[in-house]
């Protein structure tokens with residue numbers, strides 16, 4: 350029996366990268382998994398086909414995590430399909446990197462909307478269901494950049510730091526209902542997002558990682574399984590870094 354056997358999971362941004370890895374691991378551990386994407390429909394369909402033979406159900410939804418209305422509808426659809434939501438992973442995220450002097454209002458707003466407002470949108474709408482269940486685990490994907498800051502990423506760092514304050518507050522609000530809320534802070538993970546970085550930035554990251562390599566997305570997914578499962582049932586309001594010891 351898997352660590353997440355019978356659990357009903359929703360993961361935002363599951364069509365690529367870390368989210369995709371989490372979808373695969375959670376299915377492997379026996380969960381029913383719903384995931385979202387915004388535009389990568391082909392990748393989403395491929396993933397559903399790949400996992401169609403698994404024991405758990407797999408469902409993909411096109412849903413913009415930054416939209417309050419989409420989030421409300423999504424939770425309704427997942428509850429209808431699965432009968433509840435035990436685990437929510439707020440993973441959808443984007444970057445629009447540039448130095449603050451050059452950053453447009455649009456670049457600021459887009460990153461805050463997709464990375465931070467999304468976490469409010471989904472968490473707010475899932476709480477009613479989790480409170481009725483008197484159980485739930487919410488995992489919000491931040492970044493080490495939200496802890497240390499990073500030149501050229503003021504918008505991204507602000508969104509990821511915001512996730513930490515939000516999650517610690519939610520943990521305090523709903524702990525008495527047996528709902529946990531934790532943060533995963535990945536370091537430098539090999540996905541499309543880090544592929545965009547220039548060589549100097551990559552070299553700088555690598556020189557500061559004691560384990561001297563990037564992580565595979567599956568290594569972040571392993572930590573997410575831990576925070577989702579009963580293995581972590583006395584852990585809430587915490588930030589777990591998956592960063593190879595990176596100290597920026």
Ligand code: NAP
Nearest residue numbers: 362364365366367386387388389414441442492538540542
């Ligand atoms: P990625 O490879 O670029 O994948 C991002 C995923 O999010 C895709 O499935 C994308 O779907 C989805 N997405 C983006 N905007 C969305 C929206 N508005 N609504 C719904 N889905 C949306 O990124 P990643 O590297 O896996 O990153 C995943 C998370 O980890 C992000 O929150 C990121 O900030 C965080 N993180 C990553 C790293 C790293 O080194 N990679 C480090 C620290 C933290 P579409 O293609 O359809 O848009």
